[in-house]
Amino acid sequence: DIQMTQSPSSLSASVGDRVTITCQASQDISNYLNWYQQKPGRAPKVLIYDASNLETGVPSRFSGSGSGTDFTFTISNLQPEDLATYYCQRYDNFPTFTFGPGTKVDIK
Amino acid sequence: QVTLKESGPVLVKPTETLTLTCTVSGFSLSNDRMGVNWIRQPPGKALEWLAHIFSNDEKSYSTSLKSRLTISKETSKSQVVLTMTNMDPVDTATYYCARMIWRSGELSSSYYFDYWGQGTLVTVSS
Numbered sequence: 001d002i003q004m005t006q007s008p009s010s011l012s013a014s015v016g017d018r019v020t021i022t023c024q025a026s027q028d029i030s031n032y033l034n035w036y037q038q039k040p041g042r043a044p045k046v047l048i049y050d051a052s053n054l055e056t057g058v059p060s061r062f063s064g065s066g067s068g069t070d071f072t073f074t075i076s077n078l079q080p081e082d083l084a085t086y087y088c089q090r091y092d093n094f095p096t097f098t099f100g101p102g103t104k105v106d107i108k
Numbered sequence: 109q110v111t112l113k114e115s116g117p118v119l120v121k122p123t124e125t126l127t128l129t130c131t132v133s134g135f136s137l138s139n140d141r142m143g144v145n146w147i148r149q150p151p152g153k154a155l156e157w158l159a160h161i162f163s164n165d166e167k168s169y170s171t172s173l174k175s176r177l178t179i180s181k182e183t184s185k186s187q188v189v190l191t192m193t194n195m196d197p198v199d200t201a202t203y204y205c206a207r208m209i210w211r212s213g214e215l216s217s218s219y220y221f222d223y224w225g226q227g228t229l230v231t232v233s234s
Binding site: 034094101 | 225
């Protein structure tokens, strides 16, 4: 079974900072990876699909890259409303899905 | 406007069977580019994918929970039902349903959850 890891598990950054989260798969999953944002007490929301495609309506400060086993999610200009937990999700074994363990982003 | 709403008991006893319903609007469960999934999240923990049902009634389940889960749909009622047997306190979680969308590209297809319900907290306790 392919394992997903995310790092860091949590981080604290200032408004305006560039924030980078990584997601690593234990085997090649091509670009079959999505990123979700979950604000406290809310349902998750998709930000990035297929590793690097920005979902419609999502601010351009969010971006994703990577393929194979290593993926990166970046917030280029952290805003107060970006306080959330971010999850990667693989679907290389569709129709099954697996979420990563999550990265909690706090605002200093 | 696409919406999904989960409904079901807030409290179940250990060993009981949980039945949750996801009622959708704004799209049809017969749409061949969409499916519905169930995901859960224990308090303070990560998301866990549970089950999927596609428009053609194709179903899939989490490997670790497959023996306990059943997903079904009633298209005319716009409802997707998840049952989980033999509930245990560790199954205490917020249960979400989410719409999966299928985008076909030049080289491959994309699948992701574009709309989610608000979630329903289910507590397992005697």
